[in-house]
Amino acid sequence: MNELSFEIELRNTFISETQEMLEETESIFMQLELHPEDLSKMAKLLRIIHTIKGSGAVVGYNDLTNFIHKFETILVAARDKIIDLSSELLDLFLQINDILKKVITTLQDNQNASLSFLNDIEKKLEEVLKDKLNLVVKEHKSKELNEDVNKNNEKQAEQKKIQKSSKAKIKAPSKGKILLCDDEKDILESLQQILEMDNYTVLITERASKALEILKSEEIDIIVTDLAMPEMDGLTLSKEIRQINQFIPIVFVSGHIAREHAKKFMELGVTDFVDKPFTIDTLLLAIDRALQSKSLWKEILKISRACFKTFVYIQKMESLLLNTELEAEILKERTLLKECLNEIQKSTMRLLEIEKDNKEIQSKVNIEDGNS
CATH class of the missing domain: 3.40.50.2300 (Response regulator)
Incomplete structure (x- = not known):
């Protein structure tokens, strides 16, 4: 399996899995439409949407990922009751689900197809973010930087x-x-x-x-x-x-x-x-946190790609195991599978190290906040 054929198979897997997940999200949205006060399914809904967003990033559909990120932001606000689940908003959610289904149908026909038709509904999302999402944070005073x-x-x-x-x-x-x-x-x-x-x-x-x-x-x-x-x-x-x-x-x-x-x-x-x-320490702590964030994203993307590869290879192995005449091909695929598992192990260990480093940085922040 060369790199090109692997990418094609990877995207095919994403398309088929996402198609099934969107059927489930549509069912949840319809339940919310009937009972908007019942938010018990929101956690599951957000897990599905987050999975689609992450998988889309892994296979290179950045336009789709950016769109779903904004959609996810509104869903989080609805879950946390920052905005009300009005009938207009639920209509928009169902409309977005239909658009996402259209995306998957389009990609089934052509994996490299343009997704420019997302632009119109994305503008509606941005209007909701602008007009209805009212997040409050601590107000910061505007001051001039003392250069002397x-x-x-x-x-x-x-x-x-x-x-x-x-x-x-x-x-x-x-x-x-x-x-x-x-x-x-x-x-x-x-x-x-x-x-x-x-x-x-x-x-x-x-x-x-x-x-x-x-x-x-x-x-x-x-x-x-x-x-x-x-x-x-x-x-x-x-x-x-x-x-x-x-x-x-x-x-x-x-x-x-x-x-x-x-x-x-x-x-x-x-x-x-x-x-x-x-203070200089405040600036350097912010930069350290940002660098840890960069490392974390890198490891998450690496382990996500390895997990996706593993899933594809396991499917491949399952079909090969049914054919006893392909021993050499099976050994080759087992080697590739082992490489993926090793990559997952290494990335997992790195993520644990990053988590430890983040705790140390946060401890410094807490000490500084206590002294200020």
Whole structure:
């Protein structure tokens, strides 16, 4: 089985499995239409939708995955009773289920078919997110970043601390590559200095359009950007970033973050934000969390692909075992299956390590919050 035939079989499996799952979601939506007060099936519904989203990402249907992500956001809000399950909203849910069925029918005919017909219903989803989803977060005060480190004793002490600790790391490999985007050159250079002292490789730009060009040509681990910029604001930049890379962590460093940005952050999958003015430790903790998020996504995608491969190969093995004349072919498929199982084992161990690292980072955050 070569790479091309494997990808075709992988997508065929996704299409057939999704077709069955959408029949089940339609039944749940119809039950909700009759009894909107009964949310007992919402957990199962969300598991199915999340499975379709994750599997779609594994087989490369990014347009479908982005669409389902917005759909999932509204379903979570309905489950948590942030928005009411009105008859209009349930009609929309059933309409979306029909559209998803159309997607699967289209992909059955042509696995590389355009899914541009999703655009109209996606606009309706965005309207619901804008008009009905009212998420509240703690309001942050807008402040200016104090650039004069020498006049700020606390920042000066932190700066010396980082400089001292970084001497031992000078020959160590880079912890990751960060892209900084801010229209204020002084702030950009200050952030660059802080992160480079903590052993990150840092690329900088004052223009959002240039940041997008860099993202297309460079392997970037984390993007750190301002919110308010003249050419293109941070939210618009984030939307463009998600068209290029769905999983890359985005961290906002800004003095203009308000509560109305919360739902936008949720929609765009923003990893974290840091309010100005900030301490160096606060910034570095946010970057560490983002890097852990990047590693986690990488391992999840790897183990998801390995699991999908395993499923396909098990199906293949089942058919081969019925034919006793194909011993050589069976041995070949068993080797491929063993490779998948080894990959799953390695990724699982890595995920456990990441979970441990995340707990250590969270412990640092809790200590800092307790001291502030």
